[in-house]
Amino acid sequence: xxxxxxxxxxSLSLSFPPNLTPSLVPSSASDPNPEYLRxxxxxxxxxGIDVNRPPxxxxxxxxxxxxxxxxxxxxSVSGKRSERDGNNGDELELERASSHGISDEExxxxxxxxxxxxxxxxxxxxxCFKEHNTLNPKQKLALAKQLGLRPRQVEVxxxxxxxxxxxxxxxxxCEFLKxxxxxxxxxxxxxxxxxxxxxxxxxxxQLYMQMNPPTTLTMCPSxxxxxxxxxxxxxxxPRSHHHSHRHHVPINPWAxxxxxDALHPRS
DNA sequence: TTTTATCCCTTTATTACTTCA
DNA sequence: TTTGAAGTAATAAAGGGATAA
Numbered sequence: 001x002x003x004x005x006x007x008x009x010x011s012l013s014l015s016f017p018p019n020l021t022p023s024l025v026p027s028s029a030s031d032p033n034p035e036y037l038r039x040x041x042x043x044x045x046x047x048g049i050d051v052n053r054p055p056x057x058x059x060x061x062x063x064x065x066x067x068x069x070x071x072x073x074x075x076s077v078s079g080k081r082s083e084r085d086g087n088n089g090d091e092l093e094l095e096r097a098s099s100h101g102i103s104d105e106e107x108x109x110x111x112x113x114x115x116x117x118x119x120x121x122x123x124x125x126x127x128c129f130k131e132h133n134t135l136n137p138k139q140k141l142a143l144a145k146q147l148g149l150r151p152r153q154v155e156v157x158x159x160x161x162x163x164x165x166x167x168x169x170x171x172x173x174c175e176f177l178k179x180x181x182x183x184x185x186x187x188x189x190x191x192x193x194x195x196x197x198x199x200x201x202x203x204x205x206q207l208y209m210q211m212n213p214p215t216t217l218t219m220c221p222s223x224x225x226x227x228x229x230x231x232x233x234x235x236x237x238p239r240s241h242h243h244s245h246r247h248h249v250p251i252n253p254w255a256x257x258x259x260x261d262a263l264h265p266r267s
Numbered sequence: 268t269t270t271t272a273t274c275c276c277t278t279t280a281t282t283a284c285t286t287c288a
Numbered sequence: 289t290t291t292g293a294a295g296t297a298a299t300a301a302a303g304g305g306a307t308a309a
Contacts, residue, residue, distance in 0.1 A: 115300070116282065134274085156301060159275075164299085166275090271309090279302075286295075 117157070121147045125154070129161050 117125070128135070128143060135143065135158055144151040 117300085137272085153300080155273085157299095159273095160299065160301085163275075272307100274305105274307080276305090277303090279300100281300080282298085284296080284298100287293090288291105 117149075121149065125157055125161070129158065133162055133165070134158065 124147060125143070128139075132139075135154065140151050140154050143149075144154045147154070
């Protein structure tokens, strides 16, 4: 449990520059009740069809029986689920008590039936998910009881919901990194151009003579950034640099230029 | 060390919706 | 304009491996 929560927490705790994130986050990501769910649920509601209608006696008996058509049967057959359910009295009881409204006719098909949750059920689940994206067993049972679902359904819903959240976050991360890459490419292009210009100057002494003295260019020894000394006339405010420069190192314009990658090696 | 519960990941199946001939 | 097949997106659920208690 701990590992998973950590993973999710890491994924979700990524922060982005405020100017990037909002435009990148898909509207649906923050929408607890997406249009898709709304329209579908509304249609379902209007038709008076609720795939998760409250359990009837027959349904309960059916669920409790051996031949459940739904996931319950397959899950109770599968090792993991049977182990789990067999050791949890409350959960098993709820499993039996809750229903999906599967009739006996439908029961014949052993294939799993996927049932859409109602609008209300989805809304409540979303609300709970907003509060905490994982559930402890008590919360799960309570929620399942409240929604008329099996605890396993609630559990699965939360798992799938976490997966959707992670997927959205991955998309946002990807978009952010793409932009970073674009920005760096652009900066690299700009710097390469600058290097070319400086090399051109180096090759034409006449132009060089018209240049300002090289001492007007200084470099921060710690970060190797080109700066402007305080006495130089410039629009750049030296105080805006990230640390004080008491030791500006004059740049030798004849020194071989280093490409951007050499200045910013990837660790 | 073994057991159990829970997680995530991947895959499958189902449903509802859209597109197009 | 209607209709049915095909395609697509969303998502419920299963199964399996990993991990913590």
